Amino acid sequence: MTISETPSKASSQEAPSAVPVTVLGLGNMGRALAGAFLSAGYATTLWNRTPGRGDDLVARGAVHAPSAADAVRASALTVVSLVDYDAAEAVLAPLAEAGAFEGGRVLVNLTSDTPERSRSAAEWAAEHGIAYLDGSVMVPTTVVGGPEALIFYSGDREAFERYEGTLRALGARATFLDEDPGLAAVYDLAMLDFFYTAMSGLIHAFALAGADGVKAAALAPHLDTISAILPPLAGAMAAHVDAGEYPGDLGNLAMETAGIDHILHMSRSRGLDVTVLEAVRAIAGRALEKGHGGDDWSRTVEEIRP
Structure with missing residues (x-):
């Protein structure tokens, strides 16, 4: 796997006016993408399934195309941002059949879904x-x-x-992962997996403190002590997971599971929902039952895998 987050190549550094771009879909994200292109000086064409959106972008210089086909034909690069892949396919399939993408045009699909849907979309694109x-x-x-x-x-x-410089208008950290078209979705869902479970833990912490009269705003300033250890912890645990070795010299499952038990006891005694904590405890418990109490928490990855 090759990951590229290097400065734009000279071939990608065309003047913005030389690279017209199209954005299909003007939901919140689509509007942000179109706005970023406009801010960077790109001639931007818009299209949305529901009329009436994007007037503010037109006021900034964008062109609202009368049809999706007109929008695609107006630019060398088309960026799609719709609610899901079903919506994207409903828009893109007729365009391909009509030959709207002929002439070497590039399609960038920033619609979120699963890796399987991404790979299927890439196969469809290749067929056309x-x-x-x-x-x-x-x-x-x-x-x-x-x-x-x-x-x-x-x-x-x-x-x-070819369009790296153009895509950096959407975000300076434009990162090419691999030629496997599903890999962006893999990274996306894995990172969101971490995000949503972390958000759940944060809200539970606020509820736990609040049960004893501590305001969330009083606890929040001290949580940087926890968040600050996450970057180095992620690196260390990633190394353990990739190596399949889980040394518990800095902390072990037996000690950490005992801590979870304390949180569970306090939470239950105050009537809080402990669904997520019980799931965490159950996974760690399976590793303990197999004799891995002296291992690092990263050992639990083996209990998650099939």
Whole structure:
């Protein structure tokens, strides 16, 4: 696997006016993407299934095409951001049949879904002779277009290299992962897996503190003590998982599971929902039952895998 997050190549550094772009879909993310292109000086054409959206973008210089086919034919690069792949397919299939993507146009699909859907879409694109990139936007709309905006791309490497400079208008951290078109979705869902379970833990912590009269705002400033250890912890645990070795010299499952038991006891005594904590405890418990109490928490990956 090759990951590229290098400065744009000279071939990708055309003047913005020389690379017209099209955005299909003007939901919150689509509007943010189109706005980023406009802010970077790109001639931007818009289309949305529901009329009436994007007037503010038109006021900034965008062109609202009368049809999706007109929008695609207006640009060398088309970016799609719709609610799901069913919606994307409903829009794109007639365009391909009508030959709207002929002439070497590139399609970048930033609609979120599973790796299987991404690979299926890439196969469909290949059948129609369309250069295809699948992508995942890993930041909220307010960050799109900025220096911290991370967007993963996978699929047609030549298409990415050709328009890398253009795509960096959407996020400076434009990262090409691999020619497997499903890989951007893999990264996307894995990172969101971490995000949503972490958010669940945060809310449970607020509920637990609140049960004893501590305001969430009083606890929040101290949580950086926990969040600060996550980057180095992620690196160390990743090394353990990849190596299949789980040394518990800095902390072990037996000790950490005892801590979970304390949280469970307090939570239950205050009537809080413990569904997520019980699931965490159950996974760790299976590893303990197999004699891995002295191993690092990363050992639990073996209990999650089939």
